[in-house]
Amino acid sequence: MWALSVVGMLAALFPAFLLIAPNRLLTGEAIRPQAWPLALAWLAIAVCTGLPARAARPVVTTLAWLAVCGLPLLAGLDARIALSEASAFSVRAQLGAGFWLMWLAAALLLLDRLRGLRVPTRTALWVAVLAVLVGCAWVGVFDALGLVREWRAQRAPFALATVEHLRLAAVTLVLALLVGAPLGWWVWRRRRSDGLLVGVLAFLQTVPSLALFALLIGPFAWLAHLWPALGSLGFGGTGAAPAVFALVLYALLPVVRYTVAGLDAVPSDAREAARGLGMSRAQLLWRVQLPLGWPVLLAGLRIVAVQTVGLAAVAALIGAGGLGRFVFLGIGQGAIDMVLLGTLAIIALALAIDFLFQGVLALTERAP
Amino acid sequence: MIEFEHVCKRFGDRMVIDDLSLRIDDGELFVLVGPSGSGKSTLLRMVNRLVPVDAGSVRVGGEDVRSLDVETLRRGIGYAIQSVGLFPHRTVAENIATVPRLLRWPEARIRERVDELIDLLRLDDPGIGTRYPSTLSGGQQQRVGVARALAARPRIVLMDEPFGALDPLTRESLQASLKAIQRDTGTTILFVTHDLDEAFGLADRVGLMLGGRLVQVGTPLDLLRHPVDERVSDFVGGTRARLRELAVRRVRDSMRAGEHADGEPLDADATLQDALGAMLAQGRERLPVHEQGRAVGAIVLGDLVARGA
Amino acid sequence: MHRLHAEGASRWRSALPPLVLALLLVVLPHSATWFHSAWPALSHPLYARTSFLALTGAHLFLVVLATTLSVAIGLGLGVLATRPAGRSLLPTVRAVAVIGQTVPPVAVLAIAVPLLGFGAAPTLLALVLYGVLPVLGQTVAGLENVPPAALHAADGMGYGRWRRLVEVELPLAAGPIMAGVRLSAIVGVGTATIGSAVGATTLGAPIVEGLVGNNPAYVLQGALLVGALALTVDAVLGAVQRRLPTQR
Numbered sequence: 020m021w022a023l024s025v026v027g028m029l030a031a032l033f034p035a036f037l038l039i040a041p042n043r044l045l046t047g048e049a050i051r052p053q054a055w056p057l058a059l060a061w062l063a064i065a066v067c068t069g070l071p072a073r074a075a076r077p078v079v080t081t082l083a084w085l086a087v088c089g090l091p092l093l094a095g096l097d098a099r100i101a102l103s104e105a106s107a108f109s110v111r112a113q114l115g116a117g118f119w120l121m122w123l124a125a126a127l128l129l130l131d132r133l134r135g136l137r138v139p140t141r142t143a144l145w146v147a148v149l150a151v152l153v154g155c156a157w158v159g160v161f162d163a164l165g166l167v168r169e170w171r172a173q174r175a176p177f178a179l180a181t182v183e184h185l186r187l188a189a190v191t192l193v194l195a196l197l198v199g200a201p202l203g204w205w206v207w208r209r210r211r212s213d214g215l216l217v218g219v220l221a222f223l224q225t226v227p228s229l230a231l232f233a234l235l236i237g238p239f240a241w242l243a244h245l246w247p248a249l250g251s252l253g254f255g256g257t258g259a260a261p262a263v264f265a266l267v268l269y270a271l272l273p274v275v276r277y278t279v280a281g282l283d284a285v286p287s288d289a290r291e292a293a294r295g296l297g298m299s300r301a302q303l304l305w306r307v308q309l310p311l312g313w314p315v316l317l318a319g320l321r322i323v324a325v326q327t328v329g330l331a332a333v334a335a336l337i338g339a340g341g342l343g344r345f346v347f348l349g350i351g352q353g354a355i356d357m358v359l360l361g362t363l364a365i366i367a368l369a370l371a372i373d374f375l376f377q378g379v380l381a382l383t384e385r386a387p
Numbered sequence: 388m389i390e391f392e393h394v395c396k397r398f399g400d401r402m403v404i405d406d407l408s409l410r411i412d413d414g415e416l417f418v419l420v421g422p423s424g425s426g427k428s429t430l431l432r433m434v435n436r437l438v439p440v441d442a443g444s445v446r447v448g449g450e451d452v453r454s455l456d457v458e459t460l461r462r463g464i465g466y467a468i469q470s471v472g473l474f475p476h477r478t479v480a481e482n483i484a485t486v487p488r489l490l491r492w493p494e495a496r497i498r499e500r501v502d503e504l505i506d507l508l509r510l511d512d513p514g515i516g517t518r519y520p521s522t523l524s525g526g527q528q529q530r531v532g533v534a535r536a537l538a539a540r541p542r543i544v545l546m547d548e549p550f551g552a553l554d555p556l557t558r559e560s561l562q563a564s565l566k567a568i569q570r571d572t573g574t575t576i577l578f579v580t581h582d583l584d585e586a587f588g589l590a591d592r593v594g595l596m597l598g599g600r601l602v603q604v605g606t607p608l609d610l611l612r613h614p615v616d617e618r619v620s621d622f623v624g625g626t627r628a629r630l631r632e633l634a635v636r637r638v639r640d641s642m643r644a645g646e647h648a649d650g651e652p653l654d655a656d657a658t659l660q661d662a663l664g665a666m667l668a669q670g671r672e673r674l675p676v677h678e679q680g681r682a683v684g685a686i687v688l689g690d691l692v693a694r695g696a
Numbered sequence: 697m698h699r700l701h702a703e704g705a706s707r708w709r710s711a712l713p714p715l716v717l718a719l720l721l722v723v724l725p726h727s728a729t730w731f732h733s734a735w736p737a738l739s740h741p742l743y744a745r746t747s748f749l750a751l752t753g754a755h756l757f758l759v760v761l762a763t764t765l766s767v768a769i770g771l772g773l774g775v776l777a778t779r780p781a782g783r784s785l786l787p788t789v790r791a792v793a794v795i796g797q798t799v800p801p802v803a804v805l806a807i808a809v810p811l812l813g814f815g816a817a818p819t820l821l822a823l824v825l826y827g828v829l830p831v832l833g834q835t836v837a838g839l840e841n842v843p844p845a846a847l848h849a850a851d852g853m854g855y856g857r858w859r860r861l862v863e864v865e866l867p868l869a870a871g872p873i874m875a876g877v878r879l880s881a882i883v884g885v886g887t888a889t890i891g892s893a894v895g896a897t898t899l900g901a902p903i904v905e906g907l908v909g910n911n912p913a914y915v916l917q918g919a920l921l922v923g924a925l926a927l928t929v930d931a932v933l934g935a936v937q938r939r940l941p942t943q944r
Contacts, residue, residue, distance in 0.1 A: 116811060226927075227885055227886035234915070236912070237912050288470035291472055295432075296486050297462030298458070298489065332800050332802040333800075333802055336904070362803045365800060366798070366803055369800065370798055
């Protein structure tokens with residue numbers, strides 16, 4: 020844990036806390052307004068971590084919690100000060116590597132420290148962090164940051180991109196489930212011949228996403244050419260259709276694997292008893308296999324969902340829309356805030372979906 | 388009533404059941420006994436069509452099992468296996484209610500029946516109906532399994548080594564329960580085991596299977612006294628057969644009516660094994676026999692030995 | 697009999713991708729006429745800015761370098777986290793590994809750009825950062841699943857901690873670790889492809905350029921090559937994985 024504090028200390032002193040750039044396209048000048056106080060704070064944390072005294076532990080936890088809430092606040096305020104002294108409206112205050120490293124270190128430290136507490140306390144503290152940050156955002160503390168200004172300037176496209184991204188992921192999941200679950204069932208029934216199907220799917224998994232997306236454009240464009248009516252469904256070459264197709268292909272292997280694992284979750288003697296007592300295959304599926312196998316499949320879907328959100332970001336390169344568009348457009352323009360906006364949104368989306376699935380899993384967990 | 392007529396079953400190039408014919412009467416507790424691999428489980432599972440017959444026919448209540456809808460057939464036959472196979476995601480009550488639910492019994496009737504069975508199988512823990520199988524002991528799980536098999540009041544119950552995985556005390560207790568239930572309900576039970584003592588203790592009639600063939604059918608005493616050939620006599624224990632007999636025969640059949648003796652009385656229903664044990668414990672060669680509290684005779688050690696033939 | 701047959705089949709299967717890759721590298725530079733006949737409207741049917749061989753080499757170099765670094769870091773951290781001294785690090789390491797899997801490779805790439813500018817540098821950073829995670833996760837899992845009996849035996853025989861690590865724990869954990877390395881490399885090939893969007897010279901370049909300039913021929917050439925490369929890497933590492941001493 021002292022390693023994190025050392026990282027924090029160095030991050031306070033050396034990399035930029037904020038970067039003040041003349042406009043959104045150029046890299047800014049580094050500023051570190053609170054370098055020394057922050058470094059000393061990290062030193063304090065490092066020292067307290069090393070102390071065996073029991074009183075030191077809550078100190079570290081408190082400091083970490085304050086850091087997680089406080090660093091963004093500090094950044095927001097510093098940005099506001101820097102901008103008020105600036106001459107042009109176009110001046111941007113960007114979050115520097117120093118900020119990110121410190122914030123990440125603080126978050127990891129807090130995560131570790133909270134591990135010792137019970138779940139309700141833990142959840143409460145994290146919710147408190149979220150509440151503080153959201154509250155401050157509402158009040159406008161972060162408004163001076165380039166990130167927020169970028170978002171303000173692009174609110175509508177951003178919202179659209181988020182919806183597109185979610186839609187890509189949702190459609191993929193549904194299709195992958197519709198195709199993959201029956202496939203998984205079929206593979207499970209015929210244990211011997213599963214090698215070929217699984218082999219093909221595994222083969223697809225190794226193909227780099229960009230390559231697969233790009234390769235599918237041609238066939239889909241050709242299809243749209245043959246049946247123009249498909250164009251209305253988004254089949255027009257570049258766009259959502261080839262992306263969804265590829266995303267579903269990537270999702271199929273995990274879905275098949277987890278379906279098989281879910282079906283395996285039913286003990287074979289329970290199956291024999293069920294059949295012996297007179298359950299039809301359909302009843303066996305509905306009443307025994309599905310309830311017992313569902314949690315396993317759900318756990319797999321969680322992984323697939325997160326993977327899909329990540330892959331969908333690449334799909335922006337073939338014109339499928341989504342938050343990846345912000346990322347790549349920003350890279351193209353050199354507008355770091357735009358890149359960050361897209362990236363953070365994608366990460367937040369992935370994390371949110373992960374937590375959502377974890378929650379659903381916890382809720383549907385019946386007694387074993 | 389269950390009838391097997393020239394039934395054959397082959398797995399690969401092995402003849403697992405070889406031209407087997409057998410008739411089991413209504414209300415009988417018939418035990419199929421034999422070493423592992425003798426085909427007894429396979430034969431059992433032909434009754435509820437879990438194993439298809441290669442040749443010959445199996446008839447239940449006069450009708451060929453193949454002519455009936457398989458699910459209807461199975462719902463009318465109770466089925467209990469060694470590994471129990473309870474549904475881990477369902478409570479004890481829900482497990483027991485499996486077949487009644489399939490048969491769409493009214494809820495009230497199901498609840499009543501479940502409570503009845505919990506009592507019958509002596510699942511004494513209060514609130515056990517709402518517990519999950521993983522919280523039960525092996526013996527309790529098997530009791531739930533038997534309850535589940537009996538739930539819809541089937542006329543026939545198939546049991547495949549149901550008590551094999553249990554400790555001797557639990558096994559004895561379950562055997563007694565089963566015998567009592569069968570006596571009260573008059574259900575036909577086809578029971579498979581490789582444990583000779585269990586077979587002889589439970590059965591009205593026994594069928595010894597060796598290598599896919601039915602070698603001898605009869606009461607336990609028949610097999611002990613009149614084994615058909617050497618294989619049977621080897622299986623029932625050769626010289627130990629006499630000791631086995633003691634566990635099967637009752638005091639009332641071997642006592643001297645009207646005679647007196649000193650010592651702690653034996654119940655007329657007790658087995659000769661109990662009698663011998665009591666004699667050894669008390670150091671006497673004669674013990675009084677009582678029936679419902681009244682003295683009815685005496686049992687003499689010399690008679691037991693003399694009956695040797 | 698059957699086992700031998702299966703082994704022969706898998707050997708054949710793992711030799712196929714490198715052969716296909718080699719074939720493509722030989723054939724593609726001379727296939728201009730074929731692409732032209734498929735897409736007559738294109739003025740530049742064959743990607744010629746850099747040779748395919750150079751692109752493949754650069755791509756492979758990036759992946760090999762990144763994977764080596766990832767393995768060094770991931771293995772090192774993983775070993776540290778499973779030592780008694782580093783026990784306190786373990787839950788954090790696990791948390792990082794889990795959270796890291798949620799973050800897509802694109803994001804890491806995008807974050808690297810502001811730090812290091814354009815070109816191969818951010819791509820390498822992204823590859824290393826993202827590549828550490830599978831290796832780290834698998835190293836920890838593999839080391840934790842070493843049968844305790846083997847460890848007791850080693851201690852009993854007088855192995856020092858270091859020797860025990862090198863001669864008992866790592867060999868027994870080699871299977872899962874290798875699986876992590878393999879995954880890391882495959883994801884690396886994919887991420888390096890996207891790296892072309894930030895200026896790295898890899899096989900993604902023809903794809904990106906083809907997408908931007910509406911040139912399906914470029915796209916196809918890049919995609920075929922990178923696909924073959926990915927399968928080759930997977931086949932080679934898979935063969936290595938199969939040759940590892942199997943446990944149990």
